[in-house]
Amino acid sequence: xxxxxxxxxxxxxxxxxxxxxxxxxxxxxxxxRVKASTVCAGDVRLRRASPFFLRxxxxxxxxxxxxxxxxxxxxxxxxxxGEGVAKFSIGEAxxxxxxxxxxxxxxxxxxxxxxxxxxxxxxxxxxxASLPFGGVSALYFLRAAxxxxxxxxxxxxxxxxxxxxxxxxxxxLGAHVTGVCSAANAELVRSLGADxxxxxxxxxxxxxxxxxxxxxxxxxxxxxxxxxxxxxxxxVYAFSASPLTAFALVSLWAALxxxxxxxxxxxxxxxxxxxxxxxxxxxxxxRPVIDRAYxxxxxxxxxxxxxxxxxxxxxxxxxx
Numbered sequence: 259x260x261x262x263x264x265x266x267x268x269x270x271x272x273x274x275x276x277x278x279x280x281x282x283x284x285x286x287x288x289x290x291r292v293k294a295s296t297v298c299a300g301d302v303r304l305r306r307a308s309p310f311f312l313r314x315x316x317x318x319x320x321x322x323x324x325x326x327x328x329x330x331x332x333x334x335x336x337x338x339x340g341e342g343v344a345k346f347s348i349g350e351a352x353x354x355x356x357x358x359x360x361x362x363x364x365x366x367x368x369x370x371x372x373x374x375x376x377x378x379x380x381x382x383x384x385x386x387a388s389l390p391f392g393g394v395s396a397l398y399f400l401r402a403a404x405x406x407x408x409x410x411x412x413x414x415x416x417x418x419x420x421x422x423x424x425x426x427x428x429x430x431l432g433a434h435v436t437g438v439c440s441a442a443n444a445e446l447v448r449s450l451g452a453d454x455x456x457x458x459x460x461x462x463x464x465x466x467x468x469x470x471x472x473x474x475x476x477x478x479x480x481x482x483x484x485x486x487x488x489x490x491x492x493x494v495y496a497f498s499a500s501p502l503t504a505f506a507l508v509s510l511w512a513a514l515x516x517x518x519x520x521x522x523x524x525x526x527x528x529x530x531x532x533x534x535x536x537x538x539x540x541x542x543x544x545r546p547v548i549d550r551a552y553x554x555x556x557x558x559x560x561x562x563x564x565x566x567x568x569x570x571x572x573x574x575x576x577x578x
Contacts, residue, residue, distance in 0.1 A: 261364030267307040270561035283340030293383035295362040301328035329362030333386035353386035375532035388572035392419030394527035407432030415477035417443035464488035547571025
């Protein structure tokens with residue numbers, strides 16, 4: 259089979275499409291013939307080995323030895339079943355996440371059956387593959403932040419994969435949503451349901467001071483001080499992409515002062531969350547946002563584009 263391989267840690271050019279052995283599903287896993295994957299933030303971090311602890315995931319200090327193929331999100335058809343899998347059948351269309359095993363930028367990938375859900379025929383592979391990372395991350399952090407109905411939610415990075423999902427889910431859950439993005443993406447964010455859209459270059463985008471219940475930084479670039487200042491006392495500062503040291507410091511400060519509550523870390527979710535998100539897509543209450551699609555052969559160009567920091571929603575990799 260063909261697979262994208264990280265030959266060493268570094269810029270997009272370290273990726274090569276090579277022949278790779280066909281994986282075999284272990285207990286609780288299925289093997290999926292991949293139709294679509296994506297390039298998400300996790301893939302970029304794996305390729306760069308940044309933060310450093312990801313070298314423990316990939317298995318090598320100078321170059322990956324265990325996890326060599328990027329691709330966390332996937333959509334395709336089940337090709338083989340591992341021991342103990344009864345919820346799916348061979349040939350069934352599914353989508354979901356390969357988790358920290360990655361590997362979905364390839365013809366085949368093995369993934370835990372618990373991290374997959376059925377893909378309805380009305381939704382394309384590209385649309386389905388764009389759901390897990392952004393959708394599950396947004397859902398996890400919004401749930402962790404608490405009740406959304408009637409709250410004022412600010413989403414920083416509202417046009418990205420996680421941000422576009424957070425805007426839509428925030429509205430679905432009953433929040434008043436302010437989306438912060440570039441001026442070029444304002445119309446997209448408005449079309450996703452944001453009540454207010456502001457340009458991140460405007461120094462007053464988080465006004466009024468103390469006016470928000472939840473400040474959700476989806477890209478880790480807002481500045482912690484500004485985010486906390488925008489919150490009401492007892493509000494929630496959520497961030498899905500900030501350095502672990504920043505998370506630790508803000509959590510300590512929040513614990514000492516009681517000023518705000520901090521939600522961070524790695525999002526968690528499974529097949530039930532994916533099925534719920536897909537039900538919203540089928541009801542047209544949630545729209546997968548896809549910026550561009552590249553064939554697997556052009557994965558280097560896809561990673562280069564993602565690294566510009568200007569993608570809108572998901573960047574899809576088509577396979578097969």
